[in-house]
Amino acid sequence: xxxxxxxxxxxxxxxxxxxxxxxxxxxxxxxxxxxxxxxxxxxxxxxxxxxxxxxxxxxxxxxxxxxxxxxxxxxxxxxxxxxxxxxxxxxxxxxxxxxxxxxxxxxxxxxxxxxxxxxxxxxxxxxxxxxxxxxxxxxxxxxxxxxxxxxxxxxxxxxxxxxxxxxxxxxxxxxxxxxxxxxxxxxxxxxxxxxxxxxxxxxxxxxxxxxxxxxxxxxxxxxxxxxxxxxxxxxxxxxxxxxxxxxxxxxxxxxxxxxxxxxxxxxxxxxxxxxxxxxxxxxxxxxxxxxxxxxxxxxxxxxxxxxxxxxxxxxxxxxxxxxxxxxxxxxxxxxxxxxxxxxxxxxxxxxxxxxxxxxxxxxxxxxxxxxxxxxxxxxxxxxxxxxxxxxxxxxxxxxxxxxxxxxxxxxxxxxxxxxxxxxxx
Amino acid sequence: xxxxxxxxxxxxxxxxxxxxxxxxxxxxxxxxxxxxxxxxxxxxxxxxxxxxxxxxxxxxxxxxxxxxxxxxxxxxxxxxxxxxxxxxxxxxxxxxxxxxxxxxxxxxxxxxxxxxxxxxxxxxxxxxxxxxxxxxxxxxxxxxxxxxxxxxxxxxxxxxxxxxxxxxxxxxxxxxxxxxxxxxxxxxxxxxxxxxxxxxxxxxxxxxxxxxxxxxxxxxxxxxxxxxxxxxxxxxxxxxxxxxxxxxxxxxxxxxxxxxxxxxxxxxxxxxxxxxxxxxxxxxxxxxxxxxxxxxxxxxxxxxxxxxxxxxxxxxxxxxxxxxxxxxxxxxxxxxxxxxxxxxxxxxxxxxxxxxxxxxxxxxxxxxxxxxxxxxxxxxxxxxxxxxxxxxxxxxxx
Numbered sequence: 048x049x050x051x052x053x054x055x056x057x058x059x060x061x062x063x064x065x066x067x068x069x070x071x072x073x074x075x076x077x078x079x080x081x082x083x084x085x086x087x088x089x090x091x092x093x094x095x096x097x098x099x100x101x102x103x104x105x106x107x108x109x110x111x112x113x114x115x116x117x118x119x120x121x122x123x124x125x126x127x128x129x130x131x132x133x134x135x136x137x138x139x140x141x142x143x144x145x146x147x148x149x150x151x152x153x154x155x156x157x158x159x160x161x162x163x164x165x166x167x168x169x170x171x172x173x174x175x176x177x178x179x180x181x182x183x184x185x186x187x188x189x190x191x192x193x194x195x196x197x198x199x200x201x202x203x204x205x206x207x208x209x210x211x212x213x214x215x216x217x218x219x220x221x222x223x224x225x226x227x228x229x230x231x232x233x234x235x236x237x238x239x240x241x242x243x244x245x246x247x248x249x250x251x252x253x254x255x256x257x258x259x260x261x262x263x264x265x266x267x268x269x270x271x272x273x274x275x276x277x278x279x280x281x282x283x284x285x286x287x288x289x290x291x292x293x294x295x296x297x298x299x300x301x302x303x304x305x306x307x308x309x310x311x312x313x314x315x316x317x318x319x320x321x322x323x324x325x326x327x328x329x330x331x332x333x334x335x336x337x338x339x340x341x342x343x344x345x346x347x348x349x350x351x352x353x354x355x356x357x358x359x360x361x362x363x364x365x366x367x368x369x370x371x372x373x374x375x376x377x378x379x380x381x382x383x384x385x386x387x388x389x390x391x392x393x394x395x396x397x398x399x400x401x402x403x404x405x406x407x408x409x410x411x412x413x414x415x416x417x418x419x420x421x422x423x424x425x426x427x428x429x430x431x432x433x434x435x436x437x438x439x440x441x442x443x444x445x446x447x448x449x450x451x452x453x454x455x456x457x458x459x460x461x462x463x464x465x466x467x468x469x470x471x472x
Numbered sequence: 473x474x475x476x477x478x479x480x481x482x483x484x485x486x487x488x489x490x491x492x493x494x495x496x497x498x499x500x501x502x503x504x505x506x507x508x509x510x511x512x513x514x515x516x517x518x519x520x521x522x523x524x525x526x527x528x529x530x531x532x533x534x535x536x537x538x539x540x541x542x543x544x545x546x547x548x549x550x551x552x553x554x555x556x557x558x559x560x561x562x563x564x565x566x567x568x569x570x571x572x573x574x575x576x577x578x579x580x581x582x583x584x585x586x587x588x589x590x591x592x593x594x595x596x597x598x599x600x601x602x603x604x605x606x607x608x609x610x611x612x613x614x615x616x617x618x619x620x621x622x623x624x625x626x627x628x629x630x631x632x633x634x635x636x637x638x639x640x641x642x643x644x645x646x647x648x649x650x651x652x653x654x655x656x657x658x659x660x661x662x663x664x665x666x667x668x669x670x671x672x673x674x675x676x677x678x679x680x681x682x683x684x685x686x687x688x689x690x691x692x693x694x695x696x697x698x699x700x701x702x703x704x705x706x707x708x709x710x711x712x713x714x715x716x717x718x719x720x721x722x723x724x725x726x727x728x729x730x731x732x733x734x735x736x737x738x739x740x741x742x743x744x745x746x747x748x749x750x751x752x753x754x755x756x757x758x759x760x761x762x763x764x765x766x767x768x769x770x771x772x773x774x775x776x777x778x779x780x781x782x783x784x785x786x787x788x789x790x791x792x793x794x795x796x797x798x799x800x801x802x803x804x805x806x807x808x809x810x811x812x813x814x815x816x817x818x819x820x821x822x823x824x825x826x827x828x829x830x831x832x833x834x835x836x837x838x839x840x841x842x843x844x845x846x847x848x849x850x851x852x853x854x855x856x857x858x859x860x861x862x863x864x865x866x867x868x869x870x
Binding site: 096099101156164166174180181185189190191192193194196197198199203213215216220234259263264321322323326328329458 | 517520542575579580581584586589590593594596597598602603604605606607608610611614616617618619620622623624625626628629630632633636637638639640641642643644645646647649650652653656657660661664666681682684685686687688689690691692693743744745747858859860861862
């Protein structure tokens with residue numbers, strides 16, 4: 048008997064395990080309960096002083112601690128938690144023996160301020176430069192910081208902990224990273240290279256410099272009070288995104304392999320698409336063609352028509368530009384069918400988990416399919432009259448959902464979309 | 473799998489772009505390699521040694537000054553090398569092809585504003601550390617667009633903006649292994665028909681005190697006196713190098729249809745991650761990868777060996793198992809260029825095959841030996857300074 052294939056003759060890629068951590072909590076159950084209740088995970092930052100910052104709130108994951116603290120260490124821990132949950136659900140392989148590769152979406156890594164200040168103090172003078180810091184950096188005193196601040200360190204830790212196979216891939220496509228990790232896993236299974244892949248997105252990078260960087264680019268909301276009301280996707284009074292932390296993990300498998308081992312299938316990654324925008328480092332091409340092309344490539348990859356999509360899990364960052372551009376481009380792709388598609392942005396509640404967002408939102412999209420219930424876009428009090436989406440405003444909505452498109456767009460012209468379905472299409 | 477997979481497509485290297493401490497372009501590099509040229513600077517960061525970028529007129533590949541200003545050095549180096557590769561493949565400005573060309577860049581991050589860092593650290597050392605001090609200084613002193621010059625995926629972003637490479641765009645991170653995986657995934661995608669043509673490569677600015685600090689944490693830097701990588705057992709370390717290297721990989725049918733001239737074909741890329749807890753772990757990892765290449769017991773091998781211990785000794789032990797192979801180490805010639813080292817090895821392999829000769833050894837220890845004749849297969853090896861091992865096979869097209 049021939050193996051089950053999709054319309055294009057490729058192995059069907061299914062999801063057999065999922066894990067998630069956000070500012071709302073750890074695990075699918077907690078996140079789903081709060082998400083559908085319209086709760087916000089955004090709060091005033093307490094991890095470090097906020098004096099002098101324009102934006103003082105974020106979706107920090109405060110219930111997870113790492114010692115000594117670093118954003119990279121927190122990212123690693125969040126990834127570990129989400130992966131643990133996903134593997135427990137998938138019940139695949141043996142403990143610390145996952146039978147496939149790892150694709151990890153992760154924020155770029157660098158030495159962080161607490162460690163830099165420690166190094167500066169080690170110089171023992173009050174006037175010095177990097178050349179002086181260099182003289183005290185070696186000799187074993189800071190050995191742990193080499194490993195901690197290597198770009199590959201989180202993936203290496205996960206590969207060892209969970210026993211993934213081969214060379215683990217750490218990747219960044221900015222705010223589309225989580226979707227790209229899933230896409231790489233899908234491609235590997237479609238090539239027949241692997242029967243299973245572990246795809247994880249993680250981000251624990253709410254720290255002073257990261258907030259300042261986005262702030263200087265005028266990307267963040269400054270509606271600090273109350274913090275829960277700051278993230279306002281599709282609203283007229285939206286003014287930027289809210290930084291957040293979290294992780295999402297997925298076990299992908301070929302349909303054939305999942306069926307053969309009797310695994311419970313949670314959903315299908317029916318299509319992936321990606322198209323780069325060369326217009327500007329942070330802005331989309333005004334004609335929206337790359338985003339339109341990205342969504343169309345994704346539909347084609349899934350072998351679906353626009354009319355077959357019945358929910359969009361939007362990128363919906365709540366920046367003035369993103370939401371407008373997302374609406375304009377989606378309207379072109381879906382045309383007359385658009386008013387029939389309920390659209391929602393999880394970022395209204397969990398904030399923008401940056402490198403993790405694509406993975407976190409893919410998990411939420413599959414939970415939407417499972418529960419046939421769409422989480423709301425909260426803080427939707429003053430709809431933007433220029434954005435004519437059927438926004439699932441403020442309250443969760445029960446709906447028949449068979450195919451979800453999840454969009455991710457990032458700095459550097461990164462556009463990636465996924466289509467997730469309950470059953471093979 | 474019960475169904476027959478369609479046979480893997482043959483993948484050609486049809487474009488090469490290199491800029492490094494030895495100059496820019498293929499002719500300059502070929503001449504420098506044959507002349508045994510090495511460019512080191514032991515003064516600027518003394519006692520640390522670096523291989524500085526040769527003088528380059530960035531305008532030639534990045535015509536808009538505004539674009540150049542938006543980039544840090546590593547992005548300029550990479551965008552420049554990418555342009556050279558596209559030129560070399562004959563696709564520069566070909567919007568139809570560039571619009572669907574896939575890209576995998578292996579990247580680290582950009583340079584910090586070291587003056588801002590130093591001012592903050594000195595103020596801290598003077599006891600000036602009110603709760604909002606760090607925030608205020610960063611808000612006031614950081615250049616707003618510096619972030620974009622530091623973001624890993626913005627090398628790919630700049631290549632898209634400057635050269636119009638606009639299919640898929642993926643940035644892999646993770647030091648040396650990132651570019652091994654970039655080549656591995658790009659090859660696998662083309663072989664499987666998921667992609668027709670791809671730009672793959674990396675860039676590194678080795679002239680950075682913040683990077684020297686990072687590697688000094690692990691005592692990885694070479695100091696005081698330059699020596700070839702095979703001669704560093706007593707004083708191990710790498711000398712950071714500046715370089716950018718990109719390759720255009722293309723399905724044979726696609727290249728033939730547009731009349732492209734190949735340098736060589738890329739037959740295999742394999743990689744693994746050894747847990748380096750036991751002595752000899754890297755030797756074992758490389759030995760396990762070796763049979764996957766399917767090569768005989770003699771030939772040519774280009775390695776990115778770093779000069780760092782214990783990995784370099786582990787690699788020597790592996791090389792001793794394959795005495796029929798003439799070895800060349802790019803680390804001696806170019807310094808250690810992290811993510812760029814593996815593409816550089818692939819580029820020099822393809823270049824040597826296309827020129828019908830291997831460049832001469834540059835090693836007084838005798839590990840590297842003369843090799844006459846035209847190589848028809850070259851193995852490229854990469855073992856990262858702290859993790860990640862990989863290999864590729866580059867072959868002549870018959």
